Amino acid sequence: MAVTDKHPQYIAAKNNWQIMRDAIAGEDAIKQKGTVYLPKSAGMIEAEKQGDSAKSIYEGYRTRAQYPLWVQDSLRTMVGLVSKLQPEIILPSKQLQVLEENATSDGFGLKQLFIRVVLNLLEYGRCGLLIDVDQKGVPYFALYDALSIKNWKENSVGGRKDLNLVVLEEQFDNSEDKFGHETRTVYRVLELIDGKLVVSLHDSGSVDDKTPKLGSDLLAFTPFIFCGTTDNSANVGTIPLLTMAKAAIKSYQLSADYFQSLHHTAHPQPWISGLSDGDDISVTGVMAAWQLPQNSQCGYLEITGVGIDKTKAEMDAQKNAALEAGAKVIDTTAQESGEARRARQDDQHASLHSIVTCAAEAVEQGIKYMAQWLNLSDKDCVFTVKPDFNNSTYDINLAKQLQEMAVMGKVSFQTYWEYIGTGKMPDITYEDETLRIEAERDGTLGVTLYDREDKPSIS
Template sequence: MAVTATHEQYAAMCDDWRMMEDALAGPRRIRLMGTVYLPKTSGMIEAESLAKSDASPLTPDEARKLYQGYRDRADYPMWVKDSLRTMIGLVSRQEPEIALPSQMEWMEQNATADGFGLRQLFIRVVRALLTKGRKPLLIDIDTSGRPYIATYTAETAPNWRTDDVDGRQDLTLVVFKEKRLRDDSDEFDPQYDDVFRVLDLYEGRYRVRLMDQGGTVLEEEFPGYSNSNRGLPYIPSVFAGTTDNSVDVDEIPLLTMAQSALIYYRLSADYYQSMHYTAHPQPWISGMNESDDIRVTGPMAAWMLPKDSQAGYLEFTGAGIEATRLAMQDQRNAAAEAGAKVIDIGGQESGDARKARQNDQHSSLYSVCVTAAEAIEQALKYAADWMGRNPDEVVFKVEPEFTAQEVDAAMLQILHNITLSGSAPKEVLFDALRKSGFTERSDEELEAMVDSAGPVPTEGV
């Protein structure tokens, strides 16, 4: 098997990860992707096909512009990005409980490869889990012998394997995809090659190999404990997930909202295309000879026609416009419900009971915070063990405490953002929130809260 091989779960999720990346990037990226997210109509396909022949009155460029106008009129709402910002603002208020061995205390402020501390790492992991459902972490050692946490994206961890080790299912292979600067790269135009960092257990010892795409080994080492030459008996990598930290791929909490936004985008293209045709009726003239002239006068172009000629407009009635508008409303409601399910609703439950309930709902902001903290704690324990310190001295815990007021403000901010897109009636979205179990308040109570709620902090995004 080649080093470029991918795990079946990775292959199954790649399209969703790519879609989430595009959904977060916003309208410009979505439009640049063209027919990936907005297929051409059959009429546009036919027009472009005919434009390649001499029988068409349109040039190929004019035919292509039919789709460009259709695409440019479509509206992609920023529900995902705005909701993520609101959720991260809520998470950034949480205070992790941190305890480290004295020889590792510096990691609280400088834990990652790019020099950020544990609190910022926690925000990064939560953000990745909300949008990708996965965040791989790897403990490594710098040139001075100090450990740090290297972070990867879901897309750069294409392969892994678990095997039975002493009666447990442990990681025995992890492959990370990286970029390596080419030796002949220009100073102002850097060029990179894809390389693969292969982590495995060789004769019971942790081994790291750097390979090119052909599988040629470029580097190889057997990292050992800092106080001895004894090799590590495990791979010091953790895969943070939304419901647990197993190596299996978890679901993406904001995926449903992203799907609703993209469906809305496609519906809006039809809706605004229909509105465009309605606003610009097609003029027609009949009863004229080729020798007849038309005289136009006045600022709004009154036509002076020859005797016995007629003129008028072909108006687009658009019987399906209202159905399209209602379908767009359905997607706004679906997005509101999706946001309500991700935001933790608080209450008087114990932490274990709440996590069990939220896990039953697949994933939530609460479970994401808990599993993110657990993943970071496990990575720090690996670092402590690698340095010859007691892993039991490591603590990194977050017990999310979202007050009712904070959750209400966050959810109403998300609701407000979705309402602004297309001026959706608030009453319809309030009903969606009640159906999702987020609230039992009346329309009047929720309306008052919307009017009084201030902006939600967005630090950490």
């Protein structure tokens, strides 16, 4: 086996993680993938056999298609709700208190780390936290997204599962130009050998020992924590927004056909019959009237557009499916009991409640690992976040009306999701709501409204 080998669960989930990455990146990323998300029709394939100029048919088809930014919009709303939560942080030791303001490898505090974990869980349903120490012996968190955790193994020790191997992919600077951004891929391997932690860095065939040194003793456990949406086990779980992402991609494909049909309807194909060799056609008038030879005929070939309405109806159905998927994840109407949470785990249904809980537990576990590493007591170390989204309840009838209006484009999806999450209608003006609707339609939400000087105070 090689260090580049991947876990079977990683291989099975990678395609969905890539879909999520592209869905969140937006329309440009989706369109750059070409036929991956928008296949060519049989007619386009046959036309391209006639010459390279026919490739412009597909280019026009792809350009006219619209990719909806539902995933981005819902992600922003969910992170906005989570960012209002205030963690309870108890760090009894002065050696750990620095974490509150400086916990990550790039110098951010515990709350920022928590939000990053939540964001990764919403995007991919999975991430990992590595506990490491810098050259001064100060511990910190390093966050790895789902696509960077390539391989892992667990074994049973005394009836309990222990993580004894993790392979992490990293990108190192590989540019000789100080302004360049070329990188090379390296692999960080954490493994337990004879009950002691050993860390190595595999770089283009060379292997360097990177086992962290803090005192004379080596760690007897792997300081890596898996984070999930329903539990923090090493197994790959569900992706909360995958249903919405797939609905958005299907809507994108349908929109290509829809706007292609509208294009053909608006640009009928002209035809002329009865011309003889040498006959000439004169064009006059402002909008080009034809003067035909005697006994000639002309007209337009127009498509009937019978399927246009059905295509538009299916696009609306995909929008509705995406809205329901987002509402299921953002459901914050009630606190979960322990039994309810176990039932949710059995059903593998991730909500904002379970995501917040799992993210907080992962950060707390990391702090306890640091305390053990520093030979401190971890019993009083606390990092908890109560998933209390104002404990608001919403009117089911009003929520249903908002949902229907959002599908029809009468109110914005963001307004609907904010009402579901808070139980209150957002305090914005009619003009701002109109801007939200237009921004969602044009795919520019986050620029039109949120870059204004008189923007409302909404996360």
